[in-house]
Every structure is written in structure tokens, then in C-alpha cells.
Amino acid sequence: MYFLLAISTVLAQTPTTPVWPNSWTVPFVEDTYSIIGVNQVSGTWYYDYTLGASRMDRSNGRYDMFCGKNDWFGFFDTPCTHLVNNGIRYLYYPQLQICCNCCSQADGCGVIMPTWLQNATYVGSQMYNGTIPSYVWLMMGNSPNIYQETQDPTPLNRKPLELNNGLADRFMLPGVWNTTFSNTVFNVPTYCNSKYMCDTSSFCGQVRGSGGKSEFLKYLKG
Structure with missing residues (x-):
């Protein structure tokens, strides 16, 4: 019973996958x-x-x-x-x-499609740069791709913070969307x-x- 309750709690806390505005x-x-x-x-x-x-x-x-x-x-x-x-x-x-x-x-x-992260795996939440609460997502490719965004229940209300493409490059988005x-x-x-x-x-x-x-x-x- 406790195990099922723990799984339900985790699922309830998992946010909807990211979607970009058009x-x-x-x-x-x-x-x-x-x-x-x-x-x-x-x-x-x-x-x-x-x-x-x-x-x-x-x-x-x-x-x-x-x-x-x-x-x-x-x-x-x-x-x-x-x-x-x-x-x-x-x-x-x-x-x-x-x-x-x-x-x-x-x-x-x-x-790129607004729903390109629809198969991403939710990793958890953290403080981005120590100041901004963020959701962290993993999108597997030739290397792990980490996407971070601001927190909100509605995907279209979130803002991108960083896209780290493993060994290739890292996009930081500190400005206003x-x-x-x-x-x-x-x-x-x-x-x-x-x-x-x-x-x-x-x-x-x-x-x-x-x-x-x-x-x-x-x-x-x-």
C-alpha cells in the first residue's frame, strides 16, 4: 500500500511535458x-x-x-x-x-516543432543558478540533452532557461521571452x-x- 501511495505521489508531482508557444x-x-x-x-x-x-x-x-x-x-x-x-x-x-x-x-x-520535448523524461526540480525554481527534463539523443524551464502547471506559461546538448553546446536563455x-x-x-x-x-x-x-x-x- 505504501509503495503504491509513493508512486501516486511521484506521478502527481510530475509536470506536463514542455510545449513552446507558436x-x-x-x-x-x-x-x-x-x-x-x-x-x-x-x-x-x-x-x-x-x-x-x-x-x-x-x-x-x-x-x-x-x-x-x-x-x-x-x-x-x-x-x-x-x-x-x-x-x-x-x-x-x-x-x-x-x-x-x-x-x-x-x-x-x-x-523545430513546439512539441519536440513531448517524449522527454522528467528529472526533477532544482534552483537554476541558485535563484530560479526550474523543472529539469532529459531528452536522449547521441548524448543526454538536458532542458530546464521555469515552473508553472501550464506548459505555455513556462519560460526556457537552458538547453544543454551534451558534448555539443549549451544554450543559456537569460533574457525575456x-x-x-x-x-x-x-x-x-x-x-x-x-x-x-x-x-x-x-x-x-x-x-x-x-x-x-x-x-x-x-x-x-x-
């Missing part, structure tokens, strides 16, 4: 890990699932798996943006006005051409060749 923007700080250590960049993330669009601006794309492993861009510092629009993931370097087609929705390079912004941020720059593909030896080329089933893209729509 539209939002948030600033982020990202740590990426490599043989030369930890590299940190700042940026802004825009997302609109209804439009099938997303955009991620990084202050420096050198250490990003996609932006840096594309031609010579891993050898110097320059901003880089991922932009998903009309089923195509573009990489563009705004200071240089260089742009290429990384991969398509058919490759798995579309927009804003659900109102102009969709002009998803406009494709005039210097982009969907026919100009990112380098075939780049990570984009590998994703196109493998059907987009990488650790980074497997939860994406498409």
Missing part, C-alpha cells in the same frame, strides 16, 4: 565545446512555427557546427545567421553579405540565392547527404 523571440548566450576549449557567443533567436520560419543570429559563427564548418569560415570571426524560410535553411554572413542554401525541409532542416515581434525578421536577404548551395564538404553538405538525421536536426519538422 511564436517567440529570446536573446541567448551559447557555449560551444571543441579541442581548443569552450567558446562563448551571444545572439538572438526568433521562431514562428505557424509561418514555418526561424532565425538564429550569432555574434560569431566561427564555432557553430554549421556556420564554421562551411568553406573557410572556421578560420576567422564573423557573425552568422541561420534562417529558415519557405522550407530552406540559409546560412548568411551579414558583414560579408555572403549567403548559401544549407539544406531543405526535405533534408530535415525545417523548423517575447511573443510579439515583426515577421519581417524572416525576410531573406537580397544577396541570398536558393540555388547557391553551401559547400558539399561542409556540415550542411553532410546533412543533405545523410537526409538530415543529425543530432542537431532530428527533431525538426520535415
Whole structure:
């Protein structure tokens, strides 16, 4: 009887799995890990699932798996943006006005689904950075992925705090989650051409060749 009561108590305390709003923007700080250590960049993330669009601006794309492993861009510092629009993931370097087609929705390079964490396992609660009560979730991939969010019974009322992709990178989301912004941020720059593909030896080329089933893209729509 006590055992059944304990299980019921645990189940009653398990929150509903995370769900993202259909539209939002948030600033982020990202740590990426490599043989030369930890590299940190700042940026802004825009997302609109209804439009099938997303955009991620990084202050420096050198250490990003996609932006840096594309031609010579891993050898110097320059901003880089991922932009998903009309089923195509573009990489563009705004200071240089260089742009290429990384991969398509058919490759798995579309927009991540708001329910991508629906199969996550609830780990428990803790104080994030010692100050914010958070829910902690585990999403298994090639390595454990840990997602933390603020606490609320209703998933859409929660805010993301951190996404730690194991040995790859760590997104920290210390800013305000804003659900109102102009969709002009998803406009494709005039210097982009969907026919100009990112380098075939780049990570984009590998994703196109493998059907987009990488650790980074497997939860994406498409």
C-alpha cells in the first residue's frame, strides 16, 4: 500500500511535458565545446512555427557546427545567421553579405516543432543558478540533452532557461521571452540565392547527404 501511495505521489508531482508557444523571440548566450576549449557567443533567436520560419543570429559563427564548418569560415570571426524560410535553411554572413542554401525541409532542416520535448523524461526540480525554481527534463539523443524551464502547471506559461546538448553546446536563455515581434525578421536577404548551395564538404553538405538525421536536426519538422 505504501509503495503504491509513493508512486501516486511521484506521478502527481510530475509536470506536463514542455510545449513552446507558436511564436517567440529570446536573446541567448551559447557555449560551444571543441579541442581548443569552450567558446562563448551571444545572439538572438526568433521562431514562428505557424509561418514555418526561424532565425538564429550569432555574434560569431566561427564555432557553430554549421556556420564554421562551411568553406573557410572556421578560420576567422564573423557573425552568422541561420534562417529558415519557405522550407530552406540559409546560412548568411551579414558583414560579408555572403549567403548559401544549407539544406531543405526535405533534408530535415525545417523548423523545430513546439512539441519536440513531448517524449522527454522528467528529472526533477532544482534552483537554476541558485535563484530560479526550474523543472529539469532529459531528452536522449547521441548524448543526454538536458532542458530546464521555469515552473508553472501550464506548459505555455513556462519560460526556457537552458538547453544543454551534451558534448555539443549549451544554450543559456537569460533574457525575456517575447511573443510579439515583426515577421519581417524572416525576410531573406537580397544577396541570398536558393540555388547557391553551401559547400558539399561542409556540415550542411553532410546533412543533405545523410537526409538530415543529425543530432542537431532530428527533431525538426520535415
